[in-house]
Amino acid sequence: MPRRSRGLLAFLAVGLLAGCGSSAAPSTPAATATAVPLSGSLTVLAAASLTEAFNDAEPTLQAANPGFAATFSFAGSQQLVTNVINGAPADVLATADQTTMEKLVTAGLVGTPVTFTRNRLEIAVAPANPRGIHTLADLARSDIAVVLAAPAVPAGNFAKQVLAKANVTVTPKSLELDVKTVLEKVESGDADAAIVYATDVAAAAGLVTGVVIPDAQNIVATYPIAVVKATLNAAAAAAFVTEAVSGLIQKALLKRGFLPP
Amino acid sequence: MRWGAAGRPLLGLYIPAAVAVLFILVPLVGLLAHASLADIGDALTSTAALTSLRLSLECSLLAVIVSAIVGVPLAYLLARTAMRGRRLLRGLVLLPLVLPPVVGGIALQSAFGRSTPIGGVLHSLFGVTLPFSTAGAVMAEAFVGLPFLVITVEAGLRQRDAGFEEVAATLGARPWRRFWLITMPLLAPSLTAGAALCWARALGEFGATITFAGSFPGTTETLPLAAYSAFEGSGAVSRAITLSLILLVISVSVLVGLRDRWLGTVA
Amino acid sequence: MSLDADVGLTRGSLEVRCAVHVEPGQTIAVLGPNGAGKTTVLRVLAGLEHCRDGHVVLDGEVLEDTASGAWVEPESRRVGVVFQDHTLFPHLSVLDNVAFGLRSRGVARVPARRRAHEWLERLGVEDHAASRPRAISGGQEQRVALARALITEPRLLLLDEPLAAVDASAKIDLRRTLREQVSGFDGVRILVTHDLLEAAALAESVVILEDGRVSQQGSFAEVTARPRSSWVARMAGLNLLSGEASADVLRLGNGSELIVVRGVSGPALATIQPRAVGLHRERPTGSPRNVLHSTIAGIDPHGDRWRVRLDGPVPLVAEVTPAAAHELRLADGGVVFASIKATEIDVYPM
Incomplete structure (x- = not known):
């Protein structure tokens, strides 16, 4: 049944082709304040919630480091981990939780992870909050259609913890495989509410509204980033990690509402 | 095999043919090599696997029934009437065959999602939400499976002219009687073949289902979705393989069974 | 009972114009080479095709009249047809094939089957009542087809090359059976054929149809003795x-x-x-x-x-x-x- 995953493969193929299109120009010395020069091309696997921030950072990184090119692949962290285990060519990996990253550390496939950013959870609802959802407890209402990420996805795991903290039992309508798809269900109007990262709500401003989860019930997700050991461009990969922790990428993250590490 | 005097086998054809066989066989062997008997036993007794298996069978059978109810009349009109725009209509019917399933799912969502006009009416009048419901999964499967049924049934109808229906008319049978007593029984082999193809496609459906209907155990998480999320999600590769094998065994045994009985007579 | 028909229509490049008048108890053969439009005329009489201009009047009842727009559906015409191909429904037993017409006209299953069985006996094929059509010979198949057409007591019997698909050895027997059964039928009978012998065996008068036109009509003896077209002359030797x-x-x-x-x-x-x-x-x-x-x-x-x-x-x-x-x-x-x-x-x- 090869058709089963054709759609996904097609998307991946498009991503790869796009990456090839912007293939590396001859590297030139970095003309930025960055300590280590970024050069050549990198394939970066990143948690879906990082989509906007990383995409924002790319042009600035390229402007600062002529000849540098990054190809991003965004998906649920658990999917990225599976990809790396299966030998996907990648240089850097950034996940949304420690659990998923830990698998690769144990397997010896990545270098030591560094926490580079943090995030909080929020309830995403339709603009202007027509269903009047104000607390986690509202998600248990039978007239509210809730969608969460699957428990194996960091966002799904966190959502589960958050609901447990608030002592709320929710029967979701669907368990999606990455956080952006979860958010899409609220954007499309098919779901009334979802638990996603605060940064996802901000990125979809106008399409969804955020309902803040009080600190007492909330969880702070810490994002680790690591160099994939199989990389062919270790120097640039390490430089990318540095940019994420304290450089241009970090700036982009803060702008998008992520918390400093 | 018999060869005519001049019909000695072309040895040059054996190599590409062998490549084709291996291309199908090797991945299957790979799948089998990864699964242990214990895993299969575990999966077969786990409620989660059985739930997705049952859901898969239910959804695919319902998709076939839905496809047959609307697809047979469509095939009949395409084959037997001189409707205007018939060629255009046939092209339209084939569309889900070439549309990537994920795109099909997005299309279904933009047409029947809860906030769309149609979806809104369904939701407010009947309280039915197609996304996240088993009905949505059935719809996604029918969307991708319907073309197979329509094409096969239409071909079956085209294979013979309306001669037997005409005989029945001269014997006093009114149009609906002719349809049920002549057209449909004579169509049985093509309908079975079409339904089998439609069913096989529906059983393996992934992209449109996960995009349109989402994924939740017992409601919309069919076997392919369960296998995929086991593979990508929890990293439980052996569970994913077992689920795939279950799917494989069921589809192959049904298709082989049907082939012996019906499909041979169609060709 | 009589048939009065004047049929005009175009089929591809063929322009068909055929007028026939048949008295009850009479068999008329529409005779002509292949492609002359014979079967088309028969289909119009049975109501399987519309004509462009003309009329079909059976027994005083207007079945089709292009001037007034009158039209009777084939299932309401009381016409029996023995086709040259598509004879028996392949998915029904011989008995159910014969009973089909009665069942379609509302006769209950049991009496319909009983009468079907009687008809099979009359035509000497009762041994095959339970068989599927593909299991019987061409000659037997045509007997069953004849029984199926006659059982509904049609007012107009149309025979389309009934012997064409039957092998030579079975032809003589079948021809005799056809003659016996057809002469016992008191409605209007039309035989369409390209075989002079078939026409000679079954019909008293013939209409010669060539290139869609009637080139000659009259009694069989007249037409074959003094043919007006080279085709008839050749057929008559x-x-x-x-x-x-x-x-x-x-x-x-x-x-x-x-x-x-x-x-x-x-x-x-x-x-x-x-x-x-x-x-x-x-x-x-x-x-x-x-x-x-x-x-x-x-x-x-x-x-x-x-x-x-x-x-x-x-x-x-x-x-x-x-x-x-x-x-x-x-x-x-x-x-x-x-x-x-x-x-x-x-x-x-x-």
Whole structure:
């Protein structure tokens, strides 16, 4: 049944082709304040919630480091981990939780992870909050259609913890495989509410509204980033990690509402 | 095999043919090599696997029934009437065959999602939400499976002219009687073949289902979705393989069974 | 009961115009070469096709009239058809095939099957009642098809080449059965065929349909004795000539002349039996006879006779015994003299 995953493969193929299109120009010395020069091309696997921030950072990184090119692949962290285990060519990996990253550390496939950013959870609802959802407890209402990420996805795991903290039992309508798809269900109007990262709500401003989860019930997700050991461009990969922790990428993250590490 | 005097086998054809066989066989062997008997036993007794298996069978059978109810009349009109725009209509019917399933799912969502006009009416009048419901999964499967049924049934109808229906008319049978007593029984082999193809496609459906209907155990998480999320999600590769094998065994045994009985007579 | 039909329509490049009038208890054969439009006419009578202009009136009931727009669906026509192909429904048993018409007209299953069985007995195929159509022979299949058509007591029986798909050995029996059954049926009967023998066996009068047009009609004897088209003449095994008759001379289109018995004058047709044409290697002498200097164009065995095709002033077919053919060394070809007595030439007005 090869058709089963054709759609996904097609998307991946498009991503790869796009990456090839912007293939590396001859590297030139970095003309930025960055300590280590970024050069050549990198394939970066990143948690879906990082989509906007990383995409924002790319042009600035390229402007600062002529000849540098990054190809991003965004998906649920658990999917990225599976990809790396299966030998996907990648240089850097950034996940949304420690659990998923830990698998690769144990397997010896990545270098030591560094926490580079943090995030909080929020309830995403339709603009202007027509269903009047104000607390986690509202998600248990039978007239509210809730969608969460699957428990194996960091966002799904966190959502589960958050609901447990608030002592709320929710029967979701669907368990999606990455956080952006979860958010899409609220954007499309098919779901009334979802638990996603605060940064996802901000990125979809106008399409969804955020309902803040009080600190007492909330969880702070810490994002680790690591160099994939199989990389062919270790120097640039390490430089990318540095940019994420304290450089241009970090700036982009803060702008998008992520918390400093 | 018999060869005519001049019909000695072309040895040059054996190599590409062998490549084709291996291309199908090797991945299957790979799948089998990864699964242990214990895993299969575990999966077969786990409620989660059985739930997705049952859901898969239910959804695919319902998709076939839905496809047959609307697809047979469509095939009949395409084959037997001189409707205007018939060629255009046939092209339209084939569309889900070439549309990537994920795109099909997005299309279904933009047409029947809860906030769309149609979806809104369904939701407010009947309280039915197609996304996240088993009905949505059935719809996604029918969307991708319907073309197979329509094409096969239409071909079956085209294979013979309306001669037997005409005989029945001269014997006093009114149009609906002719349809049920002549057209449909004579169509049985093509309908079975079409339904089998439609069913096989529906059983393996992934992209449109996960995009349109989402994924939740017992409601919309069919076997392919369960296998995929086991593979990508929890990293439980052996569970994913077992689920795939279950799917494989069921589809192959049904298709082989049907082939012996019906499909041979169609060709 | 009578049928009055005048059917006009276009099928592809064929323009069909056919008028027939059939009295009850009479069988009329629509006879003609393949592609002449015979089956099309039959389909119009059965209501399976509309005609462009014309009418079909059975028993005073207007089944179709393009002038008034009247139309009766085929299922309401009380017409029985025996088709040349698509005879029996392959998915029903022989018995259910025969019972189909009664069931469609509302007869309950049990009495319908009982009567179907009676009909199978009448046609001598009751042993196959439970068989599927593919398990019986072509001849048996046509008997069943006939039973299926007759059981509904139609007012118009249409037979479309009923013997065409049957092998030669079964034909004689089936032809006899057809004649018996058809003559016992008191409605209007129309047989469509390209086989003169079939028409001879079953019909009293014939309508010759060629290229969509009726070229001749009349009793079987009349039409075959004095054909008006070369197709009929060929089917009847006759030489057909056309020309201008005056006194005892028939002047043909190409200018050659034949001595005939006087009686007809003006445009005329003439037939000559092939066996009335004598062949000689030397010019024969004596009595008033026509002698034509001809060349042998071909020889075809025809039963216990040989048919010799002749080119010359008058193209003819002669029939000789194989012994005569041998004696005259006809197989060598070449020039022969064909002699025809004036009394063997049947001249009739065109």
